[in-house]
Amino acid sequence: MIKSAIIALVAVAAMGSVAAPAFADNDMGxxxxxxxxxxxxxxxxxxxxLHEQGVNAxxxxxWGTLVRAFVIQSDGTKVSxxxxxxxxxxxxx
Numbered sequence: 706m707i708k709s710a711i712i713a714l715v716a717v718a719a720m721g722s723v724a725a726p727a728f729a730d731n732d733m734g735x736x737x738x739x740x741x742x743x744x745x746x747x748x749x750x751x752x753x754x755l756h757e758q759g760v761n762a763x764x765x766x767x768w769g770t771l772v773r774a775f776v777i778q779s780d781g782t783k784v785s786x787x788x789x790x791x792x793x794x795x796x797x798x
Contacts, residue, residue: 746772746790754793760786771796 748765755762755774762774763783772788787796 751793755788758793762786 746765746767751765751772751774752762755765760774761777763777765772765774767773768787770790772790772793774786774788775783776786777783787798788794789796
């Protein structure tokens with residue numbers, strides 16, 4: 706009985722480790738993402754455009770109808786800033 710339970714636990718653990726990658730965040734390591742409304746965001750291109758504008762962004766994502774960038778300030782702090790998706794102009798709320 707104990708031997709059967711151990712075998713069953715090992716089998717379940719093995720299946721869990723095989724299935725785990727299927728639940729990984731789809732954007733991990735992927736430079737592009739799709740927004741829930743179907744809009745596509747090429748994060749590499751957006752980061753490059755922000756860098757060209759002098760914005761020290763480390764990552765970007767959809768934020769409603771805007772683009773949210775995580776930006777390292779000159780003092781080393783990291784802040785979230787919003788930009789329009791088409792022109793990447795800063796948005797103040």
